């Protein structure tokens with residue numbers, strides 16, 4: 096199964112992707128996680144991406160497309176994957192279509208986690224507090240001011256991928272304002288309907 100989770104930062108993509116990994120035994124390919132790892136390891140890509148990420152902007156299409164192109168070739172991605180945080184621009188969506196086509200692969204579904212953006216800043220403040228309480232590092236870009244820039248980047252550059260996939264007949268909308276369990280159940284429902292279609 097090859098699936099994309101799309102939605103603004105804080106919509107719950109990472110949480111839901113982690114649950115899908117456990118259930119379907121396919122990897123979560125989060126460009127955000129991969130970029131944070133590159134920043135921490137101070138690789139050339141990490142050094143290039145750090146300032147943009149800290150400011151809540153988007154890393155270049157070239158860099159993220161390169162990361163995904165390499166990642167989907169790895170052994171654990173051969174039975175499928177969940178893309179989380181990619182594609183974030185139409186250019187990335189086009190590049191993904193191209194690389195899948197080159198490998199004779201298709202996307203099975205794109206799930207939009209639809210949320211009330213006015214509630215997201217509070218969600219992100221809670222996420223930072225929970226991380227702190229658990230002794231985990233707090234993401235620098237979860238600072239409320241930076242978060243607003245990430246949301247603007249989403250609305251400016253990424254929201255357009257939703258009609259892109261809708262036109263392709265791949266999009267399903269799930270209400271991301273429900274509880275985590277309810278969102279997981281709704282996603283399971285979408286995926287089981289896909290199984291029926293096959």
Ligand code: AMP
Pocket residue numbers: 104126127128130147148149151152153154155156159179180181182183187236245
């Ligand atoms: P995320 O963990 O998905 O919220 O991503 C954290 C940050 O990494 C974003 O705010 C961007 O700066 C960068 N990033 C992650 N994925 C992408 C992408 N597909 N395209 C451009 N920048 C990205």
